[in-house]
Amino acid sequence: MGNTLKPAGETRAADVLARMRADIISCTLKPGAKLRFEALREMYEVSFSTLREALSRLVAEGLVVAEGQRGFLVAPVSLFDLNDLTDVRALIERQCIKLAIERGDDRWEGDIIATFHRMDRLQSRLGTSYYLSDDWGALHGAFHLSLVAACGSPNLLEIRQKLFERAHRYRRMSSQFRPQWRAKDVEHKMIMDRVIARDTAAAQDLVERHIRETTENVIAHASHLFAQGGTGAAIGRTESVAAE
Numbered sequence: 001m002g003n004t005l006k007p008a009g010e011t012r013a014a015d016v017l018a019r020m021r022a023d024i025i026s027c028t029l030k031p032g033a034k035l036r037f038e039a040l041r042e043m044y045e046v047s048f049s050t051l052r053e054a055l056s057r058l059v060a061e062g063l064v065v066a067e068g069q070r071g072f073l074v075a076p077v078s079l080f081d082l083n084d085l086t087d088v089r090a091l092i093e094r095q096c097i098k099l100a101i102e103r104g105d106d107r108w109e110g111d112i113i114a115t116f117h118r119m120d121r122l123q124s125r126l127g128t129s130y131y132l133s134d135d136w137g138a139l140h141g142a143f144h145l146s147l148v149a150a151c152g153s154p155n156l157l158e159i160r161q162k163l164f165e166r167a168h169r170y171r172r173m174s175s176q177f178r179p180q181w182r183a184k185d186v187e188h189k190m191i192m193d194r195v196i197a198r199d200t201a202a203a204q205d206l207v208e209r210h211i212r213e214t215t216e217n218v219i220a221h222a223s224h225l226f227a228q229g230g231t232g233a234a235i236g237r238t239e240s241v242a243a244e
Helices: 008-025 037-044 048-060 079-103 106-132 134-151 154-176 184-196 200-225
Strands: 064-066 072-074
Touching: 008 037, 008 048, 008 154, 037 048, 048 064, 079 134, 079 154, 079 184, 079 200, 106 134, 106 184, 134 154, 134 184, 154 200, 184 200
Parallel strands: none
Antiparallel strands: 064 072
């Protein structure tokens, strides 16, 4: 039997990539922050070559921006990017939901119900601070993935997942500036019920409404933090990871 273990260097590179991606998505590495190699090397305890490989991958994913000879920075956030990301996510999610409803079987339905139950139970235990929990965030992502898992297109699912991860930074901002409680558990159950009922039009509309509500909240209560127009951002443009 052949050895399926990855070389230590490959495993280390994959680990660093995953950690950096998570730190960007959670805003531990803030939007617009300069990514200085020496600070990153100390933070992740890896070589410069491993860091450069991870940063190149993150550039391809749209989470890091290369500035030529000036190095790298965490991809900024802006109202332009938020609106564009929202529109594209709505298109992709609607198509994924449509295909999943057409192709999903009983096992798919069971996975949706089970994932919703775990997410809902954890949210009940955590109370109004649930959105700060990494465990809840993981279950939230798993629930939304379960809704579309039967769509049958690996490429579509890959695109959808990358967009979902990019949007996580905006979801964090939305939570921080939300003036009142949002009954996400009710929204999630409504979406689940319409998907399982195979009500394509209603499920698509509910998912899109779910996505756009976050965007509307950010625009209404946190737009002062963003650059107006273009792809730039006012958040963290002069910061670096050395100050983190």
